[in-house]
Amino acid sequence: DAGITQSPRHKVTETGTPVTLRCHQTENHRYMYWYRQDPGHGLRLIHYSYGVKDTDKGEVSDGYSVSRSKTEDFLLTLESATSSQTSVYFCAISEPRTSTDTQYFGPGTRLTVL
Amino acid sequence: RKEVEQDPGPFNVPEGATVAFNCTYSNSASQSFFWYRQDCRKEPKLLMSVYSSGNEDGRFTAQLNRASQYISLLIRDSKLSDSATYLCVVNMDNYGQNFVFGPGTRLSVLP
Numbered sequence: 004d005a006g007i008t009q010s011p012r013h014k015v016t017e018t019g020t021p022v023t024l025r026c027h028q029t030e031n032h033r034y035m036y037w038y039r040q041d042p043g044h045g046l047r048l049i050h051y052s053y054g055v056k057d058t059d060k061g062e063v064s065d066g067y068s069v070s071r072s073k074t075e076d077f078l079l080t081l082e083s084a085t086s087s088q089t090s091v092y093f094c095a096i097s098e099p100r101t102s103t104d105t106q107y108f109g110p111g112t113r114l115t116v117l
Numbered sequence: 118r119k120e121v122e123q124d125p126g127p128f129n130v131p132e133g134a135t136v137a138f139n140c141t142y143s144n145s146a147s148q149s150f151f152w153y154r155q156d157c158r159k160e161p162k163l164l165m166s167v168y169s170s171g172n173e174d175g176r177f178t179a180q181l182n183r184a185s186q187y188i189s190l191l192i193r194d195s196k197l198s199d200s201a202t203y204l205c206v207v208n209m210d211n212y213g214q215n216f217v218f219g220p221g222t223r224l225s226v227l228p
Contacts, residue, residue: 034214045220046161046204053214093160097214105151106206106216108160 006030007109009094015115022081024112026094028074034097035077036061036106037069039090046093052077084116120144120217123205127223134195138222140188140205150181152190153204155221161204164190195226 006029016022026035037049038061048061050069058069066088068080081088094109120143130136142150150167165172167179167188178191188205205219 036216046218048216051214091158097216099214105163105166106214108162111158111160 007094007096007107009092009109009112011112012110013113015117016084017117018085019083022084022114022116024079024092024094024114026077026079026109028077028096030096030098030107031074032096032098032107033074034099035071036095036097037067037077037079038093038095039063039088040093040111041090049079049092084114086116088114089116090114119220120209121205121207121219123203123219124222126221127225129225129227130195131227132195132197134226135191135193136195136224137192138190138203138205138224140190140219142186142188142205142207142209142217144207144209145183145186147186147207147209149208150179150188151206151208152177152179152188153206155202155204157201164203192224195224197226197228200224200226 008027010025034053036051038046040046047063049067050061052058052071070078092112095106097106123140152164153161154164155161165174165179167181171180176193180189202221202223204221207217209215209217
């Protein structure tokens with residue numbers, strides 16, 4: 004399995020509080036992604052990074068920000084959590100130099116906003 | 118039209134059955150294609166990449182038809198452990214990493 008960890012794995016928080024989710028990889032892959040997965044919607048891209056300090060928005064980026072100060076870490080921040088951000092969040096990595104540009108996923112973070 | 122569409126499912130099949138999933142994609146310039154498997158409350162895991170010539174891995178066969186923009190996954194001799202949601206994934210960017218996921222098709226293999 005690819006070396007991807009996410010922390011925390013579960014979190015319950017209240018509306019209006021800031022939340023930061025962390026993704027850590029040991030594969031030295033250039034690309035990192037944050038997705039959310041909700042019933043009826045499948046996986047939707049929030050933000051992605053194509054290098055240190057290089058990030059871009061995905062399909063559902065409103066209310067989220069990201070940072071990548073090191074190759075191995077990609078942080079997702081909810082500045083002021085809302086109940087609509089209750090979801091399962093997955094981090095993924097990929098490396099386009101390889102023969103198969105495959106994504107590998109972390110175990111996910113289950114976030115509940117009350 | 119959604120970028121990647123899949124059979125809505127769910128598929129409920131008996132052990133030993135053969136089952137096929139279909140997927141269509143909208144961007145004719147898409148370059149790479151994958152099938153992922155996702156178990157309940159777990160992360161998606163790569164099942165197989167899909168190559169132009171078609172490819173097989175044990176009981177699993179994937180086919181790509183670029184002209185029709187269509188991908189398929191065939192599972193032969195279904196096992197109980199095959200029960201999962203199967204995600205079709207397309208990288209729509211020739212130079213980047215624009216992975217688009219289908220909504221998934223749920224499979225339940227029954228004893």
